[in-house]
Each structure stands twice: as C-alpha cells, then as structure tokens.
Amino acid sequence: MAYPLEVDYAYDRVPADLFGRPAAHGLERWAPLLPPLAAPGLGEGNTPLVQLADGVHVKDESRNPTWSHKDRLNRVAVSAAKASGARGVVVASSGNHGAAAAAYAARAGLPCAVFASPDAPPAVASFVRAYGAAVLTVPRESVPALARRVIEEFGYHPVSSFTETAHTGHPFGPEGYKTVAYEIFLDLGEVPEAVYVPTGYGELLFGVWKGFHELTLLGLADRTPRLYACEPAAGGPLATALRTGRPATRVPVGPTEAYGISCAVGGYRGVVAVRESGGAALTVTDEQMAAARAELVGQGMWVELSSAAGLAGLRAHRDASGRPGEASGPVVCVATSSGFKDSATGTRSYPPMAADWDTVAAALRDLPG
Amino acid sequence: MAYPLEVDYAYDRVPADLFGRPAAHGLERWAPLLPPLAAPGLGEGNTPLVQLADGVHVKDESRNPTWSHKDRLNRVAVSAAKASGARGVVVASSGNHGAAAAAYAARAGLPCAVFASPDAPPAVASFVRAYGAAVLTVPRESVPALARRVIEEFGYHPVSSFTETAHTGHPFGPEGYKTVAYEIFLDLGEVPEAVYVPTGYGELLFGVWKGFHELTLLGLADRTPRLYACEPAAGGPLATALRTGRPATRVPVGPTEAYGISCAVGGYRGVVAVRESGGAALTVTDEQMAAARAELVGQGMWVELSSAAGLAGLRAHRDASGRPGEASGPVVCVATSSGFKDSATGTRSYPPMAADWDTVAAALRDLPG
Numbered sequence: 136m137a138y139p140l141e142v143d144y145a146y147d148r149v150p151a152d153l154f155g156r157p158a159a160h161g162l163e164r165w166a167p168l169l170p171p172l173a174a175p176g177l178g179e180g181n182t183p184l185v186q187l188a189d190g191v192h193v194k195d196e197s198r199n200p201t202w203s204h205k206d207r208l209n210r211v212a213v214s215a216a217k218a219s220g221a222r223g224v225v226v227a228s229s230g231n232h233g234a235a236a237a238a239y240a241a242r243a244g245l246p247c248a249v250f251a252s253p254d255a256p257p258a259v260a261s262f263v264r265a266y267g268a269a270v271l272t273v274p275r276e277s278v279p280a281l282a283r284r285v286i287e288e289f290g291y292h293p294v295s296s297f298t299e300t301a302h303t304g305h306p307f308g309p310e311g312y313k314t315v316a317y318e319i320f321l322d323l324g325e326v327p328e329a330v331y332v333p334t335g336y337g338e339l340l341f342g343v344w345k346g347f348h349e350l351t352l353l354g355l356a357d358r359t360p361r362l363y364a365c366e367p368a369a370g371g372p373l374a375t376a377l378r379t380g381r382p383a384t385r386v387p388v389g390p391t392e393a394y395g396i397s398c399a400v401g402g403y404r405g406v407v408a409v410r411e412s413g414g415a416a417l418t419v420t421d422e423q424m425a426a427a428r429a430e431l432v433g434q435g436m437w438v439e440l441s442s443a444a445g446l447a448g449l450r451a452h453r454d455a456s457g458r459p460g461e462a463s464g465p466v467v468c469v470a471t472s473s474g475f476k477d478s479a480t481g482t483r484s485y486p487p488m489a490a491d492w493d494t495v496a497a498a499l500r501d502l503p504g
Numbered sequence: 505m506a507y508p509l510e511v512d513y514a515y516d517r518v519p520a521d522l523f524g525r526p527a528a529h530g531l532e533r534w535a536p537l538l539p540p541l542a543a544p545g546l547g548e549g550n551t552p553l554v555q556l557a558d559g560v561h562v563k564d565e566s567r568n569p570t571w572s573h574k575d576r577l578n579r580v581a582v583s584a585a586k587a588s589g590a591r592g593v594v595v596a597s598s599g600n601h602g603a604a605a606a607a608y609a610a611r612a613g614l615p616c617a618v619f620a621s622p623d624a625p626p627a628v629a630s631f632v633r634a635y636g637a638a639v640l641t642v643p644r645e646s647v648p649a650l651a652r653r654v655i656e657e658f659g660y661h662p663v664s665s666f667t668e669t670a671h672t673g674h675p676f677g678p679e680g681y682k683t684v685a686y687e688i689f690l691d692l693g694e695v696p697e698a699v700y701v702p703t704g705y706g707e708l709l710f711g712v713w714k715g716f717h718e719l720t721l722l723g724l725a726d727r728t729p730r731l732y733a734c735e736p737a738a739g740g741p742l743a744t745a746l747r748t749g750r751p752a753t754r755v756p757v758g759p760t761e762a763y764g765i766s767c768a769v770g771g772y773r774g775v776v777a778v779r780e781s782g783g784a785a786l787t788v789t790d791e792q793m794a795a796a797r798a799e800l801v802g803q804g805m806w807v808e809l810s811s812a813a814g815l816a817g818l819r820a821h822r823d824a825s826g827r828p829g830e831a832s833g834p835v836v837c838v839a840t841s842s843g844f845k846d847s848a849t850g851t852r853s854y855p856p857m858a859a860d861w862d863t864v865a866a867a868l869r870d871l872p873g
Contacts, residue, residue, distance in 0.1 A: 157526035160552035177804050178552025178564065183529035185547050185569075195547065198567050200554075200804065202842065223871070242804035246871040248864075251854065258627050258850035265806045265843055269867045270854050277859035284861055289868055435546050435569065435611035437634045473571065474634050475842075481627035481850020485620065485639050490646035492653055495617075498638045499658055502592070502615040 136382055137298040138403050140306035144168060146352045154355055158321055162210050165314050168349065170211055170307050173218035174243040179206040180314050184322050184467065187434055191449065192327070192467045194319060195436060201262075203472035204339055205235035207311035209294060213239040215307050216292030223247060223291035227278050229255035230395050231472050236294050237266035248285055250278045256394075256478040301383035302336040302402035309404065312342020313349065319467055320350055327360045328464035329414070331452075333444035333471050334364040335396035337373050337405025343469070344408035360467075362414040364405055365448030367391045367421070367441075372401030373409070374416035382406055392421050392478060395441030395471070419447040426450070428474075437474035445469045505751055506667040507772050509675035513537060515721045523724055527690055531579050534683050537718065539580055539676050542587035543612040548575040549683050553691050553836065556803055560818065561696070561836045563688060564805060570631075572808075572841035573708055574604035576680035578663060582608040584676050585661030592616060592660035596647050598624035599764050600841050605663050606635035617654055619647045625763075625847040670752035671705040671771035678773065681711020682718065688836055689719055696729045697833035698783070700821075702813035702840050703733040704765035706742055706774025712838070713777035729836075731783040733774055734817030736760045736790070736810075741770030742778070743785035751775055760790055761847060764810030764840070788816040795819070797843075806843035814838045 149167050160178035162169060177200035184192040196204040213236065216224050223246040226236040233249040240247035247268040251260070252275065264270055273281060279299065285291050296304045320326060326347060332340045340362060347359035364373050369391035375384045382403040391397050409416055419427075424440050427447035431438050445468035452460035474480065488494055518536050529547035531538060546569035553561040565573040582605065585593050595605040596619040609616035616637040620629070621644065633639055642650060648668065654660050665673045689695060695716060701709045709731060716728035733742050738760035744753045751772040760766050778785055788796075793809050796816035800807050814837035821829035843849065857863055 158528070178554050178567075181550075181552075183547025183550075195569070197571070198547075198569070200564070200567070201806070202566070202571060202844075223868075238804040238806070241802055246868070248868055248871075253854055253856040255853065256850075257853045258844065260853050261849040262806065262844070264854075265801055266804065267801065267872070269871050271864055271867060272854045272857050273859040273864070274856070281859065281861060281864050285864065285868065288865070432634055432636065433610055435607040435635070437570070437607070437631070473844075475571075475627065475631070475844040480630040481625075484624070484626045484629050485622055485633070485641045487622040487643070488641050490642040490650065492650060495640055495642070495650050495654065496657070498640060499592070499615070499617055499654065502617075502638050503636070 137301045137303050139303040142170060142306055142310055149353060154321060158318065162207065162311065162314060165317055169310055170214065171218055172210065172214050174210065174214040174239060176210050177206065177238065177242060179210050181318065184319065185436065192465060193431065193436060193446070194315060194467055194469045196469060196471045197438065197473035201235045201238045202475065203231035203235060204312065205231040207314055208305070208308040209235040209239040211307040211311040212294040212305045213243050216245060217243050219292060221245070221290060221292035223289060225282055225285045225291040225293050227282060227295040230259055230476055232295070234259070234262045234266065237263055237268035240268070241266045248291060250282060256476060256480065258480040259476050296336070302400050304336060304338050304402065308338045309342035309345050312339045313346030315469065316343045316346025320356070323465050325465070326350070326356045326358060327467045328462040329361045329363060329466050331363045331365055331445040331448045331468045333396050333441055333469065334366045334373060334405060335398045336402055337364065337408065339469070339471070340364050341404035341408045344412055359412045362408045362412040363448055363452065364409055364416040365444040366416065366418050367393045367397055367444065368418040370397055370399060371418045372398060373405040374418050376401050376406055377409060377416050393424055393441040393444060395439060395476070396444060417448040417452060419444050419451055423447040423451050431470065436470065438470045439472040439474055439476045442471045506670045506672050508672040511539060511675055511679055518722060523690060527687065531576065531680065531683060534686055538679055539583065540587055541579065541583050543579065543583040543608060545579050546575065546607065546611060548579050550687065553688065554805065561834060562800065562805060562815070563684060563836055563838045565838060565840045566807065566842035570600070570604045570607045571844065572600035572604060573681065574600040576683055577674070577677040578604040578608040580676040580680040581663040581674045582612050585614060586612050588661060590614065590659060590661035592658060594651055594654045594660040594662050596651060596664045599628055599845055601664070603628070603631045603635065606632055606637035609637070610635045617660060619651060625845060625849065627849040628845050665705070671769050673705060673707050673771065677707045678711035678714055681708045682715030684838065685712045685715025689725070692834050694834070695719070695725045695727060696836045697831040698730040698732060698835050700732045700734055700814040700817045700837045702765050702810055702838065703735045703742060703774060704767045706733065706771055706777065708838070708840070709733050710773035710777045713781055728781045731777045731781040732817055732821065733778055733785040734813040735785065735787050736762045736766055736813065737787040739766055739768060740787045741767060742774040743787050745770050745775055746778060746785050762790060762793055762810040762813060764808060765813060786817040786821060788813055788820055792816040792820050800839065805839065807839045808841040808843055808845045811839045811841045
C-alpha cells in the first residue's frame with residue numbers, strides 16, 4: 136500500500152488578514168498557504184459560484200486558464216518542476232490534466248511529454264497538442280515503464296501518479312486544489328453545509344477538504360462542510376474502500392462516458408476527506424450524470440459529462456433512511472470542466488437546410504419553452 | 505447610411521465609490537452604469553490580465569461563461585429581450601455570439617434561434633447546439649428576410665444586427681463590452697497607454713472606448729487610451745472607412761481563417777472609437793495572426809485565431825514614420841476567445857504509436873526547449 140506525501144505549514148505564521156483581502160486571479164493570492172510558486176501563472180482560480188433556481192451553488196471551474204480545475208494543480212506541480220531544476224514535465228492523461236500541464240510547462244519554458252490514449256476525444260487531442268507538448272499514444276500498460284525512463288533519462292518531473300498499488304499523486308496537487316475551498320468560503324462568507332465533488336482519484340476531493348480543514352486550523356471556521364465524493368457507478372474505488380474499511384482499493388471499471396473520472400484505483404486521500412468531514416461516497420450512473428448535465432446546460436452551463444457528477448450526486452443523494460439528503464445551509468457542487476472536452480464534441484456538423492419559412496417555423500415550433 | 509442607437513446615463517448619479525469596490529464576477533458589479541439586468545447572469549466578466557514576458561498585458565476573455573467576450577454583450581441584450589417580454593431570442597452567428605446568446609437565453613428561460621452557416625467549425629456546432637437552440641443553417645443571403653419573420657411572427661428579440669447598409673448592432677451590446685475597460689482600469693490602477701482590439705463589426709472596440717470615455721466623464725481619468733482596431737487584412741471595412749472619411753463602408757472580403765472577425769460591412773461605432781481616442785485602424789494577415797497565436801500559446805494561452813488579432817496588431821504596429829509603435833505606459837491586447845472555436849479543432853486524432861523507448865525518446869528529442 137502506498138500512502139501520499141502530505142504538505143504541512145506553520146499556520147501560526149499565516150498573515151491574520153489573509154482572508155480579509157479581496158478575491159483576485161492567480162494562486163499568488165494564497166501564496167502564504169502554498170508551496171513556492173516558482174513557475175509563472177495564468178491568473179488561475181478565482182472562479183465564480185453560479186446559483187441554480189433552487190439555490191444550489193455551482194463552482195464553475197471551466198473558468199480557469201485551460202478551462203478546468205486542473206490548472207490549480209498544475210500551477211503548483213509545474214512550480215515543483217521549475218524549482219527542482221527539472222528539464223521538462225511528464226504526465227499521463229487523455230484530458231484536462233494533460234492540457235493544463237502542457238500549458239503551464241509552456242509558460243514556464245519547459246518541454247512537456249503527455250502520455251495519452253489514442254482514443255482521446257478529438258477536441259481534447261487538438262487541445263493538448265496546441266501547447267506544443269509531445270503526445271505519446273502508447274498502450275496504457277506500457278506507460279509506467281516508459282514514463283520512468285523519461286523521468287530518469289531525460290530529467291523530466293512527473294506531475295501524474297506512477298505508483299501502482301494505490302494512487303498517490305503529486306504531493307502539491309491538493310495544495311492547488313484547496314484554493315477552491317478558500318474561494319467558496321470567501322464568496323459565501325461562511326462554510327457551506329455540503330460540497331459535492333466529481334471524483335476520480337480523489338485529489339480534488341481531498342484538496343477541497345484540506346482547504347476547509349485549514350480554515351478551522353486558522354481559527355476562521357469551526358467545522359468543515361460534509362464532503363460528498365461523486366464517482367461513476369461503473370467503477371467506484373473510493374466507495375469500495377470506504378465500504379470495506381481499506382485505505383485504497385482497485386476495482387473493475389465498466390463502460391462509462393465520464394472518462395475524466397473513470398478510475399480503477401483509488402487513494403488514501405479520498406478516504407480521509409469523506410471520513411473526516413462526515414460525508415459519504417456516492418456513485419452516479421451515466422444517465423444520472425447526463426440528466427445533471429442537461430439541468431446545467433438548461434441554466435447556461437455547458438459542462439463535460441464528468442463535471443456533472445457533482446450535481447448528479449446531489450440530486451441522487453439519499454440518506455441512510457432513504458430520504459433525499461437535506462441541507463440546512465448552502466450547498467455547493469463543483470463543476471470541473473467545459474463541454475468542449477466531451478467525446479462527441481466536434482464530431483458532427485449541421486447540414487444546410489431549406490431556406491424557406493415553413494422549414495424555419497417548424498424548427499422553432501419544436502423548441503421547448 | 506444607418507447609425508447605431510446610443511445609450512446615455514445620468515453620470516452625476518453614479519455612486520462615487522463604484523470603482524473603489526473590489527472586482528467581482530457578474531455584470532451586477534457595474535449595474536449603476538448598465539441598462540437593467542433583467543435576465544439572470546452566469547458570473548460573466550472579471551477576466552484576468554495575463555502578462556507576457558515583455559510586459560504586454562493580455563485581457564483573457566476566454567475566461568467568460570461560454571469562453572468568449574460575447575457573454576458580456578448577451579447578458580445585457582438578453583436582458584432587453586426579457587424586459588421587453590419577447591418570446592425568444594434570434595441571432596445570426598456561426599460562432600461565439602450564437603453560443604453566448606443560446607446560453608443566456610437558456611438561463612433566462614427563453615427559446616433561441618441561431619442562424620448559422622452549415623460550414624461552421626464542428627466544435628462550434630456542438631457548442632451552439634448544446635444549449636438547446638434551434639440551429640438554422642440557411643444560406644447567408646436568406647437570413648435577413650427569414651430573421652425578420654422570426655421577429656415579427658414569433659415575437660423573438662434580435663440580438664444581432666439586421667440592418668443592411670451598415671452594421672448598427674444591438675444598442676446594449678457596447679454597454680456589456682464597456683465593462684472590459686472598467687476591469688482593465690481597476691486591475692492596472694491606471695488608464696493604459698493603448699489597447700489593441702480584434703475587430704469585426706467594431707462593437708467590442710467601441711465598447712472598450714466608451715468604458716474609458718465614461719471614466720473621464722466620471723472624473724476618474726483624464727484621458728482614454730489609444731484604441732487600435734485590428735482587422736483581418738482580407739477585409740477591413742473600418743480601415744477603409746477611416747481612410748476614405750466615411751462613417752461606414754462595405755468591402756470585398758478575401759479568404760481568411762479568422763472567421764470570427766471577417767466582416768464585409770463596418771459601422772459608425774468603430775470610427776468613433778479610433779478617431780476620438782487618437783488610435784488607428786490596423787490590418788493583420790492570417791500569417792501575422794498565426795504568429796501571434798503561436799506567441800500566446802507559447803505562454804500557455806490557446807486562443808482562437810481571430811483572438812490573436814490584437815497581439816498581431818501590436819506586433820505589426822508601425823507609426824507614420826515606419827517605426828514600431830512605442831508606448832510609454834501599459835499596453836493591453838484583448839484576446840477574445842478560446843482555441844476550441846477554431847476550424848481545425850476536433851478534426852484530428854492521434855494514432856497509436858509504438859510502445860518502445862526509441863520511439864518515445866525520438867519524440868522528446870523533437871521538442872523545443
């Protein structure tokens with residue numbers, strides 16, 4: 136069993152007015168609570184909360200520099216690469232993480248190697264490639280050994296997890312993610328009742344928990360919100376770990392379109408976040424995620440399917456008695472990324488239609504509302 | 505000749521401390537200087553300035569709810585639809601404008617009709633369609649007559665310009681865009697020396713000018729920056745209007761990949777912005793835009809080709825003597841939208857490669873840096 140490395144701080148040396156300062160773009164805003172930001176930023180973070188009709192808040196992480204939450208992780212992880220004198224950055228990802236790593240590496244003047252699946256969505260392939268990274272489309276089982284040689288022989292810094300028995304991740308990853316919690320606290324002016332988080336390896340989940348936990352260490356809050364992990368029902372290593380009392384598990388993964396959070400292996404961080412916060416691990420089907428995505432897009436937010444897992448988890452949530460989860464305070468669902476990253480994006484164009492009024496009028500009569 | 509409608513305010517009734525308040529998401533932040541915001545928002549605006557190595561600031565408008573500047577326009581234009589009791593929203597656009605209109609219409613509970621070209625980029629087609637709008641792919645020449653019937657017979661509110669002799673646009677459009685100027689002023693703490701703006705119909709250009717002009721009316725600034733319009737060299741109706749002393753012109757348009765700002769017809773607003781600010785109309789070739797896009801992506805910002813016109817204009821700028829434009833204060837280039845909107849996005853995937861070290865090492869040796 137592999138446990139992740141944890142970053143600790145001298146909390147008594149954090150400036151007392153840190154949370155009294157206005158919100159601003161860039162993780163610099165939170166520098167006293169972060170590892171050294173040796174790599175330049177792109178104004179990441181400071182994403183808005185958008186409210187749904189029933190008052191639920193959506194933390195719109197598609198408003199980051201590469202349009203996902205992964206920018207927060209990569210600002211600090213690429214800073215580690217820069218600070219340690221690495222000659223490049225290596226990552227295994229067919230989605231947001233690879234693109235964010237490529238962008239921050241480019242900004243820091245470091246080359247980037249992205250191990251990606253050849254069946255990555257076409258729009259995502261354009262995306263990762265745009266930043267000038269080398270896209271290495273080798274079979275998944277070959278990645279760990281090849282990545283190790285990239286690290287050893289080329290001197291590249293890994294910003295993905297290459298441990299086998301459990302996901303450990305980059306130690307600085309949750310440090311970037313915890314700023315999500317700081318921002319929610321600043322925006323709401325209070326600790327929410329619950330946060331629902333799309334969950335793959337559980338790093339974002341843990342980061343959000345850690346951020347709120349730090350607020351209690353700093354004396355700014357007296358509790359954390361309940362953290363709800365929202366995994367695809369096709370897998371669910373965290374739900375399995377919690378059910379079986381283990382620090383991490385490996386599970387078989389069935390088919391799911393939520394490729395961004397489809398993971399066979401979990402990690403200890405997710406267990407800590409759920410247990411310490413009094414939350415739970417929920418699993419959601421593709422149908423539930425699709426319904427949540429439809430709800431979000433009906434409110435003007437086009438998210439990646441994986442991103443809708445948070446809202447899907449909230450909508451599906453039943454307590455032990457089988458009743459819907461009830462909250463007495465604000466509830467936040469994190470939406471991690473934009474709809475551009477989905478598999479179907481860019482695969483269909485719209486053929487010309489007849490330029491007559493009857494055709495146009497018929498199309499409008501089909502519209503809802 | 506058709507002139508646009510202009511919105512005026514009782515500037516003496518604007519709260520004196522409005523610009524002393526912290527930045528925040530949502531045009532509500534600027535409500536005292538905007539038309540009534542009758543339609544709900546998505547936390548639009550409050551986008552960061554990202555600095556290039558030489559100190560030039562890039563205003564990253566891809567950080568909006570639908571990842572372009574058009575969200576600012578559509579928040580206020582859809583508000584006009586809502587406030588006037590319209591039964592829907594109609595727009596002609598094959599890109600960002602259509603997607604933003606569809607998102608804000610969905611959020612406001614209004615159906616949306618988007619007249620779009622059948623050859624819109626595939627990723628953009630996914631995008632517009634995602635919000636549930638009717639995508640009407642009729643030939644361009646049929647749009648004005650059909651759109652008029654949508655307005656008259658269905659009671660939809662137009663958020664595009666349907667005037668023929670010159671572009672007039674929605675009167676509230678520049679009201680949304682002027683918040684770009686407010687934010688730049690707030691972020692820099694001063695009026696920049698110059699702002700370079702990708703220019704199609706010139707509405708964003710005028711909005712940015714108007715925002716700075718209002719700062720002078722409010723006594724907060726003593727001048728506006730020089731506004732530089734950056735049009736594709738394939739067309740250039742504003743450059744032609746300024747050269748020939750006319751309020752607006754129609755020009756032939758050659759081939760260009762910068763579809764977001766490729767316009768045959770200009771409007772009076774652009775002329776006002778350039779003349780009043782002491783700026784100029786620049787034209788940039790596709791090659792210059794591609795070079796500027798490469799510069800931006802090398803700094804971690806993947807923008808649509810049209811979006812790079814601002815930086816391309818700055819880099820190509822020569823004064824009347826043939827020398828590079830020199831600035832004594834901060835310079836801002838507006839980048840309007842993300843690279844996802846480009847024609848090539850999503851059209852190419854990456855075939856599997858051999859899983860051996862020699863292949864991987866060779867790919868890494870090809871990387872710059």
